[in-house]
Amino acid sequence: MTLTSFGPANRIKRSAETHPLTWRLRDDGEAVWLDEYLAKNGYAAARKAFADMAQDDIVQTVKDAGLKGRGGAGFPTGVKWGLMPKDESINIRYLLCNADEMEPNTWKDRMLMEQLPHLLIEGMLISARALKTYRGYIFLRGEYTTAAKHLNRAVEEAKAAGLLGKNILGSGFDFELFVHTGAGRYICGEETALINSLEGRRANPRSKPPFPAAVGVWGKPTCVNNVETLCNVPAIIADGVDWYKSLAREGSEDMGTKLMGFSGKVKNPGLWELPFGVTARELFEDYAGGMRDGYKLKAWQPGGAGTGFLLPEHLDAQMYAGGIAKVGTRMGTGLAMAVDDSVNMVSLLRNMEQFFARESCGFCTPCRDGLPWSVKLLMAIEEGRGQPGDIETLLGLVGFLGPGKTFCAHAPGAVEPLGSAIKYFRPEFEAGIAPASAAVPPLARPIVVGA
Incomplete structure (x- = not known):
C-alpha cells in the first residue's frame, strides 16, 4: 500500500504540524x-x-x-x-x-x-x-x-x-x-x-x-x-x-485529519492522511490518479462495503460525515472503492450480500433470513432466472432490514449498497428477469408479508 501527503504528486512533505x-x-x-x-x-x-x-x-x-x-x-x-x-x-x-x-x-x-x-x-x-x-x-x-x-x-x-x-x-x-x-x-x-x-x-x-x-x-x-x-x-x-x-477544511463539521483511500482499477490505489472536508474528486483524481487507461468510473463507495453506491457526479461531495450524507449515504471508514464500467452491478451485489449473509450472527430473524433471501434472488437475477416482482421483493427487504428494524447495525449496512445499486442501475437488474412465459408459479415464489 502507498501513503502520500496533502499535496498532489507528493509535493508537500508530511510533518507533525499537518499529519499527526x-x-x-x-x-x-x-x-x-x-x-x-x-x-x-x-x-x-x-x-x-x-x-x-x-x-x-x-x-x-x-x-x-x-x-x-x-x-x-x-x-x-x-x-x-x-x-x-x-x-x-x-x-x-x-x-x-x-x-x-x-x-x-x-x-x-x-x-x-x-x-x-x-x-x-x-x-x-x-x-x-x-x-x-x-x-x-x-x-x-x-x-x-x-x-x-x-x-x-x-x-x-x-x-x-x-x-x-x-x-x-x-x-x-x-x-x-x-x-x-x-x-x-x-x-x-x-x-x-x-x-x-x-x-x-x-x-x-x-x-x-x-x-x-x-x-x-x-x-x-x-x-x-x-x-x-x-x-x-x-x-x-x-x-x-x-x-x-484547524486541520480540517472549511465547511467540514468533522475535525482533524482522516486516513482515506481509494481502491479498484485506479492508477494509484493507496491510503493517505487528508484533512476532513477534502472533496472525493481530489481524493480520486489527485491522489488515486483517476481510472486506469481503458476503464471508466461507473460508481464508487465512499467508505467500505456497507456504504451506498454513488455516481461520478457525486465526486464533488466533501469527505466528512455530513458531506457524504448530503449525497445520500454514509462516509463509513473513508476508504473508497471505484467500480469500473466492466463490472456488472448484479454480480457485485450478489458477492457483497453473500459476505454479509455469511457474517450474520443469526440472532435476529430479519438479518438471519433476509440476507440469504437477498442472495438467492440476486443469484437468480444474475443467471437470468429472475422472476417478475423479484426487484420489488429486494426493495422490500431493503426496507425490512433497514435502520431500527434489526438487533444491530449489521443488516442495515448490508442492504444499503443493495438499495442504492437498484436505485442507480435498475436496468441491469431488470435484464436478469426471465420472460413471463418462464415464470415460476406464484406459490413457488417467496411471499413478502405486507408487500
Missing part, C-alpha cells in the same frame, strides 16, 4: 520501534498528560477537539468517554481497542498497527489515564498476523521502558495492556459482540441499554474505541484543541 497520524512513518515501510519513536517525540504527550493534566481535563480536551470515532459510526469520542462512571469506588474498568478491521475494502488500522504500533499504545495509555482503566485489550482481527507480532513486541518494549505496568512514569497509575486475536468474524466489529467474544462467548451483539460504559467486559465499566480514534489522542494532548480543529 503519519508524520513518523518510515519511507521504507518498516515499523517504527521504541527508540525511533522516542526520537520522534513519542510518548511526550503521555508525559504531559500524566504530569500536567487532571484526568477529567484529558476527557474535556478530547471532547473540545471534536474527535469522533473513526471506525465508521462517528460518535463523539469525548462524549463516549464522559459516559464512564465517576464513582471512584469502582476500581475495575476496561479500555478496549476495536482492531477487528473486517470491513471489506478497509485496511487503514492495519497500516497504523504494523508501522506505528507505539502510537496506538501511547493513545491507549493516555485514554486509560483519562478513564481510570487499569487494564486494556487490543481486540485484533485474527488474520492480521504481522500486526499481532508488531503490537506484542511494542507492548514488551513499553513495559521494559516503564511505560506500561505498575507506577507508570512515577504517577502511581497502573495499566496493563494485552493483544487478543479474534477468530475472524465481521460481527466482532460491533462493540458488544466484541465484548462477548473477548469473554469467550458467542459473538452476538448485546441488548442496549445497559451500555458498555455501565456494564461491559465481565460486567464492569468498559470503553471501546477504534484504532485510528485512539491514535489521534496523543496529538490532541500534545498540540491542543485549536490546532487540531
Whole structure:
C-alpha cells in the first residue's frame, strides 16, 4: 500500500504540524520501534498528560477537539468517554481497542498497527489515564498476523521502558495492556459482540441499554474505541484543541485529519492522511490518479462495503460525515472503492450480500433470513432466472432490514449498497428477469408479508 501527503504528486512533505497520524512513518515501510519513536517525540504527550493534566481535563480536551470515532459510526469520542462512571469506588474498568478491521475494502488500522504500533499504545495509555482503566485489550482481527507480532513486541518494549505496568512514569497509575486475536468474524466489529467474544462467548451483539460504559467486559465499566480514534489522542494532548480543529477544511463539521483511500482499477490505489472536508474528486483524481487507461468510473463507495453506491457526479461531495450524507449515504471508514464500467452491478451485489449473509450472527430473524433471501434472488437475477416482482421483493427487504428494524447495525449496512445499486442501475437488474412465459408459479415464489 502507498501513503502520500496533502499535496498532489507528493509535493508537500508530511510533518507533525499537518499529519499527526503519519508524520513518523518510515519511507521504507518498516515499523517504527521504541527508540525511533522516542526520537520522534513519542510518548511526550503521555508525559504531559500524566504530569500536567487532571484526568477529567484529558476527557474535556478530547471532547473540545471534536474527535469522533473513526471506525465508521462517528460518535463523539469525548462524549463516549464522559459516559464512564465517576464513582471512584469502582476500581475495575476496561479500555478496549476495536482492531477487528473486517470491513471489506478497509485496511487503514492495519497500516497504523504494523508501522506505528507505539502510537496506538501511547493513545491507549493516555485514554486509560483519562478513564481510570487499569487494564486494556487490543481486540485484533485474527488474520492480521504481522500486526499481532508488531503490537506484542511494542507492548514488551513499553513495559521494559516503564511505560506500561505498575507506577507508570512515577504517577502511581497502573495499566496493563494485552493483544487478543479474534477468530475472524465481521460481527466482532460491533462493540458488544466484541465484548462477548473477548469473554469467550458467542459473538452476538448485546441488548442496549445497559451500555458498555455501565456494564461491559465481565460486567464492569468498559470503553471501546477504534484504532485510528485512539491514535489521534496523543496529538490532541500534545498540540491542543485549536490546532487540531484547524486541520480540517472549511465547511467540514468533522475535525482533524482522516486516513482515506481509494481502491479498484485506479492508477494509484493507496491510503493517505487528508484533512476532513477534502472533496472525493481530489481524493480520486489527485491522489488515486483517476481510472486506469481503458476503464471508466461507473460508481464508487465512499467508505467500505456497507456504504451506498454513488455516481461520478457525486465526486464533488466533501469527505466528512455530513458531506457524504448530503449525497445520500454514509462516509463509513473513508476508504473508497471505484467500480469500473466492466463490472456488472448484479454480480457485485450478489458477492457483497453473500459476505454479509455469511457474517450474520443469526440472532435476529430479519438479518438471519433476509440476507440469504437477498442472495438467492440476486443469484437468480444474475443467471437470468429472475422472476417478475423479484426487484420489488429486494426493495422490500431493503426496507425490512433497514435502520431500527434489526438487533444491530449489521443488516442495515448490508442492504444499503443493495438499495442504492437498484436505485442507480435498475436496468441491469431488470435484464436478469426471465420472460413471463418462464415464470415460476406464484406459490413457488417467496411471499413478502405486507408487500
